[in-house]
Amino acid sequence: MSTLSQSHSAGGQPAVTLADIARHCGLSKGSVSRALSMTVEECPLSEATWKRVREVAAEMGYRVNAQARALASGRSMAIGLIYNDTLPQLDSVYYQMIEVFSATLRERGYQLALVAIDEQGQWEDVLLGGRVDGCVCLHRLPPRIEAAMPRLQRPVVLLNGISESASGAISIDxxxxxxxxxxxxxxxxxxxxxxxxxxxxxxxxxxxxxxxxxxxxxxxxxxxxxxxxxxxxxxxxxxxxxxxxxxxxxxxxxxxxxxxxxxxxxxxxxxxxxxxxxxxxxxxxxxxxxxxxxxxxxxxPSAEIGRRGAEMLLEMLDQGVDPERLPGQVELPLSLITRESTGPVAR
Amino acid sequence: MSTLSQSHSAGGQPAVTLADIARHCGLSKGSVSRALSMTVEECPLSEATWKRVREVAAEMGYRVNAQARALASGRSMAIGLIYNDTLPQLDSVYYQMIEVFSATLRERGYQLALVAIDEQGQWEDVLLGGRVDGCVCLHRLPPRIEAAMPRLQRPVVLLNGISESASGAISIDxxxxxxxxxxxxxxxxxxxxxxxxxxxxxxxxxxxxxxxxxxxxxxxxxxxxxxxxxxxxxxxxxxxxxxxxxxxxxxxxxxxxxxxxxxxxxxxxxxxxxxxxxxxxxxxxxxxxxxxxxxxxxxxPSAEIGRRGAEMLLEMLDQGVDPERLPGQVELPLSLITRESTGPVAR
DNA sequence: CTTCTTAAAACAACCGTTTGCCATGCGGTA
DNA sequence: TACCGCATGGCAAACGGTTGTTTTAAGAAG
Missing domain, CATH: 3.40.50.2300 (Response regulator)
Structure with missing residues (x-):
């Protein structure tokens, strides 16, 4: 029982892996993986084993390696936030939208990655290189994204805009x-x-x-x-x-x-x-x-746009993108807030 | 010569891999990898081969798989933007900072990932699961991040704030x-x-x-x-x-x-x-x-803060985080812009 | 005492790249 | 002619999980 896998990062401990836990528990990697990624009901292991693995994992400070999981499972659990203009040019309207969008996705385990449409075409690598499972655009679909839609096999939702090409879109009246x-x-x-x-x-x-x-x-x-x-x-x-x-x-x-x-x-x-x-x-x-x-x-209704957009995207992420049954366009109403700047016309 | 690896995603083509190109060129995966990820000078392959591989790759629409590369190389090429408050609560000051920060990193191939400090502790998985190579915080280092610094073996820079714990920080006078x-x-x-x-x-x-x-x-x-x-x-x-x-x-x-x-x-x-x-x-x-x-x-000086912060982070990313030689604290001056709202006192 | 069933866990292939090390073959030199 | 070196490129082991397919063994049924 030799102590394998020592040191590969600059400093610090080599990070706990499934294999470490498996060795510690006298189990195989596969079983440990199942114990950690499934609920006790759906897990084919005994409840005792399930609990023990989780205890040991917590004790050893195990964190699943996102890259490895993404590679093996084919899902990166990341969503690309595509923006064409620069960030500061966006209104607060959009920040609120993004926040709610992001929070809704986070509840389901998704992270948001910022993807700027740059001249060097780096965005293409990000989008087509499996780094994201789906995308969100603001205001309008950048022409380059529109052109890349066929290659890009992933769902794209548009927030606060209208688009034929997007998989789904939320707009306002x-x-x-x-x-x-x-x-x-x-x-x-x-x-x-x-x-x-x-x-x-x-x-x-x-x-x-x-x-x-x-x-x-x-x-x-x-x-x-x-x-x-x-x-x-x-x-x-x-x-x-x-x-x-x-x-x-x-x-x-x-x-x-x-x-x-x-x-x-x-x-x-x-x-x-x-x-x-x-x-x-x-x-x-x-x-x-x-x-x-x-x-x-x-x-x-920024928050509502963000939430609905996220839900739309999540559904396509779950169901897969069926070209026949796209969610399409949803339109939300605006609401009048009366304050001090309007009053009866002067006679 | 059977056609292996068919279909694994919902619809669409199975994405071109190194192996596909290798087969097409009559080369090994390793050689193709080298041809694609090295400049012609540093590449041990002949110039002719180097060029041919790149042509074929472009022709086949190859995109390197970010997850696989990250797993194999140990670097995710992503930086976590950690925020504690909600996004819309941030000032435009910060958006400009983030934009320049992100643009500077992008030039070197890094992406920005949004990481909210959530209650469920998802942020820990992101930060400790190798999803990011480094982090950036705004204003102040959240207490939880401060506490996680030892476990987190990666550089963290703070923009527009002062901190002992951060690997580096940019503040203003x-x-x-x-x-x-x-x-x-x-x-x-x-x-x-x-x-x-x-x-x-x-x-x-x-x-x-x-x-x-x-x-x-x-x-x-x-x-x-x-x-x-x-x-x-x-x-x-x-x-x-x-x-x-x-x-x-x-x-x-x-x-x-x-x-x-x-x-x-x-x-x-x-x-x-x-x-x-x-x-x-x-x-x-x-x-x-x-x-x-x-x-x-x-x-x-938002832009300057963003740029300097990014440069600081990049250096640590390149050099590795040496606890002895941290960049420390950099302080930038503010500048007075005179407009219409100030004038001589009324007598 | 078999045989069948089934829960529990092991096995092993695979995801797509990177990378250290080894094999090949050619040209030049002693 | 024998040998050395170098330019090219192949091989295969990682990286850390996921997941379909066995294996194992124990208990139930005949």
Whole structure:
């Protein structure tokens, strides 16, 4: 009974393996593996053995080697979080989504791995090299991922976006949300309403057009109201505002980013919110509720998106990806949170 | 020559392996492995063979299996990002840090894995199960990690914090930063200055006390100035402000969170910034520069922290963790960015 | 006293790479 | 001609688990 397997890492103990426990218990590796990875009911070993193995394992400080298990079982128990933009460019909206998504998966033993779409194509190795069992994308499916979908045999869910290619996707009712936001203003008597959205010069996301259309539709349906849409940044908004001979009495902002900018412009123009102008924005994130005035907003159900997305992915992970029976697209509603920035139109 | 190894995943092709390429090239697995993982110079194979293997590999769409490589080589090429709080609670300051940290590591082939300190102790399996080659923590080393350091044989760096236990740490000069912020106000003639910091009822982070002390010291050194320190939230600040018979003329905020709150209180009290009161804050993140007025601030060098932290970790990953020669603590300076929220004291 | 059944555990192949060491063969030198 | 060295590449043992297929032995049934 020689003491095999000594030292292979730089310093420290050589890490306890199944073989060590097996030797210690007088069992085979296979039996130890079963004792440790199965519940007592499903385990073909005697209850006494099952318990003893677990006791010894705990005592020896055994930790299953993730790589070995992944290699043998074919599942890495990791999910790739694919992001195209840089992390800091993401909104808090997304962080909350990711957190809940990740927590839901963690309950089932999955870890989240950050995968940036880099130029060197490292992401391909990660995705195609079996490092992850599935993926999640935000906002939109990057073109390269879309192109890689056939090769990539794993499920991909999209959070807060619409996609044909993804295995599943959770989106929000942007059109309806915009309608609701606008109707809120209309109900307060506003008849000249402006919407500010900054596509940043890039091809706008689906949400952009949906919210725009929802806004315009609501205004049009009112019959006697006028709607203006500005695609531009704070400066564009500022210039437009100065040029009005009759300024709008209400502003709808595409996101908290536009809202903060708009508030700044209005303040400089000595416009009181909501006294002179009402403001409503999308996204209930910092600092929307902390500003003076606290902003009325359409809240995106980030947590719900994350949870539903995770559940969708888990189901495909369990059932396997059946091209016939994909979960498809789920749409969630937005909700209006009324705060201080909207009020009746001034007469 | 039978066609072995067919089907093991749900659907799709069985993924190309080294053996496939070897068979195709009439070489051994070992040679193929060498050709693919070494540069042509260090590879003991002929240049012709080296090239042919790579061509065939590319043609067959080969991707190295991360698990197998990790198991065989003993390195997972993954770094664990350990977080104790939930992701959305982190500031943008941290996201920028993480982004640069992650990008720097990615250049060297490392991936980032999210590791939440959960109650079920899953994090232990991840950290001790060889899933990561090293770790990074933010702000402070969670107690459980600190306790697990001896077992965990891998390097751990701390970003934006101070620690004896971590293998290495990058911190910022909070004391000096607070002094600088305060001196900026003193130079503008302010003599009644208030600092607002919200420890949130929890044991404050080292930064909290350092900034507080820096503030108090600067005020005291001025000789003829008065400094007030409030540990509380927006409400506490609001109440305190109402109670003043002679209000301060300047406010230093511990972070952008306090700053947004303070601005709100001041606005409601009809106090003009910077006309009546100057405001300076820490953290140059959204929406600090987008507010009206844009806030003067002490910028935390997030990107630099991320980069230095990654370099520190990479070195230990390369050299191995020598308990004698740890990189230790590196301290980075903060920088003052003057914007619209600070001005000369009103006479 | 066989034989059949079955619970309990052993066996061994395999997952896909890495890597130390050995075999081969060719060219050059003494 | 005999020998040495080197450039190439093959061989096979890890790495640490998982899992389908025996084996073993004990108890029940005939």
């Amino acid at each position: 942007d059109h309806g949300g915009a309608v609701q936001a606008t109707e809120h203003l209309l109900a307060l008597g506003h008849r000249r309403i402006l919407m500010l959205a900054d596509a940043n010069g890039k091809t706008p996301h689906a949400s952009f057009n949906l919210r725009k259309e929802g806004f315009l539709k609501a205004v049009q349906d009112a019959g006697d109201a006028e709607g203006l849409f500005i695609d531009g940044d704070t400066d564009a908004f500022s210039k437009a505002w100065d040029a009005f001979d009759q300024a709008p009495t209400a502003v709808v902002c595409y996101s908290h980013l536009e809202a903060v900018g708009a508030l700044r412009v209005l303040r400089r123009a000595a416009v009181d919110v909501p006294g002179d102008v009402s403001v409503v924005t999308f996204n209930d994130v910092f600092p929307v509720a902390q500003l003076a005035p606290a902003l009325t907003c359409m809240a995106v | 909070d004391h000096g930063g607070a002094v600088q912020a305060t001196e900026h106000l003193l130079a503008l003639g302010h003599r009644r200055i208030l600092m607002l910091a919200d420890a949130n009822g929890k044991t404050p982070h080292a930064s909290f006390n350092l900034r507080k002390e820096g503030f108090l010291k600067a005020v005291q050194d001025a000789g003829d100035a008065e400094g007030l320190f409030i540990d509380g939230d927006t409400d506490a600040f609001s109440k305190a402000w109402d109670a003043f018979d002679q209000a301060p003329t300047a406010v230093v905020c511990y972070s952008h969170l306090e700053a947004v709150g303070a601005l709100r209180v001041l606005r409601r009290a009809a106090v003009d910034v910077p006309g009546d009161v100057s405001v300076v804050t820490f953290n140059d993140v959204f929406p600090v520069a987008q507010l009206a007025p844009a806030l003067t601030c002490m910028a935390v």
